[in-house]
Amino acid sequence: MRVSRAKAAENRERIVDTASRLFREKGFDGVGVDAIMKGAGLTHGGFYGHFRSKDDLAAEAVTRALDRSMERQRRFSNLDDLVSDYLSERHRSDRANGCALAALGGDIVRQSEGVRRGLTAYVREQLDRLACLFRDGGAGNRRKRAIAALAGTTGALILARAVDEPALSDEILAVARDAFGTAPSALQSRRVGGRGRRG
Amino acid sequence: MRVSRAKAAENRERIVDTASRLFREKGFDGVGVDAIMKGAGLTHGGFYGHFRSKDDLAAEAVTRALDRSMERQRRFSNLDDLVSDYLSERHRSDRANGCALAALGGDIVRQSEGVRRGLTAYVREQLDRLACLFRDGGAGNRRKRAIAALAGTTGALILARAVDEPALSDEILAVARDAFGTAPSALQSRRVGGRGRRG
DNA sequence: TGTACATCAGTGAACGCGCGTTCACTGATGTAC
DNA sequence: TGTACATCAGTGAACGCGCGTTCACTGATGTAC
Numbered sequence: 001m002r003v004s005r006a007k008a009a010e011n012r013e014r015i016v017d018t019a020s021r022l023f024r025e026k027g028f029d030g031v032g033v034d035a036i037m038k039g040a041g042l043t044h045g046g047f048y049g050h051f052r053s054k055d056d057l058a059a060e061a062v063t064r065a066l067d068r069s070m071e072r073q074r075r076f077s078n079l080d081d082l083v084s085d086y087l088s089e090r091h092r093s094d095r096a097n098g099c100a101l102a103a104l105g106g107d108i109v110r111q112s113e114g115v116r117r118g119l120t121a122y123v124r125e126q127l128d129r130l131a132c133l134f135r136d137g138g139a140g141n142r143r144k145r146a147i148a149a150l151a152g153t154t155g156a157l158i159l160a161r162a163v164d165e166p167a168l169s170d171e172i173l174a175v176a177r178d179a180f181g182t183a184p185s186a187l188q189s190r191r192v193g194g195r196g197r198r199g
Numbered sequence: 200m201r202v203s204r205a206k207a208a209e210n211r212e213r214i215v216d217t218a219s220r221l222f223r224e225k226g227f228d229g230v231g232v233d234a235i236m237k238g239a240g241l242t243h244g245g246f247y248g249h250f251r252s253k254d255d256l257a258a259e260a261v262t263r264a265l266d267r268s269m270e271r272q273r274r275f276s277n278l279d280d281l282v283s284d285y286l287s288e289r290h291r292s293d294r295a296n297g298c299a300l301a302a303l304g305g306d307i308v309r310q311s312e313g314v315r316r317g318l319t320a321y322v323r324e325q326l327d328r329l330a331c332l333f334r335d336g337g338a339g340n341r342r343k344r345a346i347a348a349l350a351g352t353t354g355a356l357i358l359a360r361a362v363d364e365p366a367l368s369d370e371i372l373a374v375a376r377d378a379f380g381t382a383p384s385a386l387q388s389r390r391v392g393g394r395g396r397r398g
Numbered sequence: 399t400g401t402a403c404a405t406c407a408g409t410g411a412a413c414g415c416g417c418g419t420t421c422a423c424t425g426a427t428g429t430a431c
Numbered sequence: 432t433g434t435a436c437a438t439c440a441g442t443g444a445a446c447g448c449g450c451g452t453t454c455a456c457t458g459a460t461g462t463a464c
Binding site: 152168171 | 226229300301302303304305306308312315319323342343344350352353354360361364371374377378
């Protein structure tokens with residue numbers, strides 16, 4: 001039974017959103033067209049009225065996830081808050097709604113050209129944004145610290161998720177929040193005791 | 200046709216090695232039992248004489264990859280060399296023989312309990328090793344820097360591989376080498392010019 | 399050391415299930431008058 | 432505004448391919464005498 005054009009467009013959006021979440025949660029190969037359509041409240045047969053293939057949807061779903069990530073991170077106006085949010089326990093456990101880069105990491109390389117281009121644009125934007133959030137230092141130094149912070153937070157989230165022991169996972173998140181959330185950071189020197197609140 | 204027990208054991212080893220490389224290169228779902236056995240110079244039917252299932256092999260293959268990584272990294276006695284090797288262009292392009300954590304990242308979470316336990320042990324060992332390589336600071340501070348370095352290098356390698364543009368990828372590797380390869384690092388302060396050779 | 403037989407590593411055909419994709423069909427929507 | 436028809440979003444059965452797994456078979460290895 002046909003539905004209105006508005007409803008059809010809405011359905012399409014819901015398919016992309018659902019796929020975006022399911023892919024991050026279970027990986028590209030861990031989710032079938034059937035499950036995605038069911039998750040969007042439809043039947044699988046209608047899929048090809050909206051997309052040319054599962055790969056095409058994957059490209060859109062990753063792009064959407066990255067856009068949402070960017071939106072979320074724009075809400076923070078200082079590095080500490082942004083990093084605390086990114087390295088929160090909520091984000092660690094909520095893969096489905098979290099950073100696509102951390103969730104799909106290595107698999108993205110094997111995706112289509114479009115997906116990788118979208119990801120590259122996201123990384124560039126993210127680096128620019130991080131560089132702005134550093135308060136001190138010249139442009140070159142801020143960019144370097146932005147790269148280190150992006151690599152560090154992404155890696156920390158992946159590690160915290162991969163590791164089996166809650167205590168170690170918590171420790172990784174906590175240390176990384178401290179190391180990458182402020183600049184200069186705990187990485188910097190042989191500071192003993194204190195969490196740098198004074199500085 | 201039956202082969203000698205020694206030859207059979209050797210075949211089994213070759214299957215694990217081949218799988219270890221192919222999984223890192225193409226992901227767990229990107230490689231079939233058929234391809235693995237062919238890569239090891241055998242036919243697929245013999246697979247189940249060696250392993251209970253593909254998942255069982257995956258567990259062994261990841262463990263093997265992590266062991267090899269650990270072996271390689273033991274060869275370096277200072278942090279600079281270790282990080283330079285880990286963040287080299289060779290490692291970026293040679294996924295098949297590189298770090299399993301960076302190559303399989305998010306997918307490992309969805310693997311069996313055994314795999315995750317092996318990975319956790321690897322992370323612990325790696326952190327201890329990195330902490331030793333820092334020359335200054337107390338035990339607590341060294342561990343923190345080890346965590347930051349592990350997260351940073353892992354994240355940087357994943358980013359450098361994910362990104363589409365060679366120049367950006369090179370920049371990420373270079374900056375991360377500088378930031379995580381020495382302590383204190385470029386992250387530390389608003390140092391301008393010079394690569395810290397003097398310090 | 400040599401012979402006879404049991405064992406079993408590896409082979410290749412076959413099975414069966416899941417999944418991406420296709421298609422004939424349905425019936426509500428959109429449009430022309 | 433109302434009616435008649437064409438369109439087309441969604442349905443559910445079916446197809447076909449790939450892949451994990453099984454199995455009867457082969458023939459070299461290992462063992463018992």
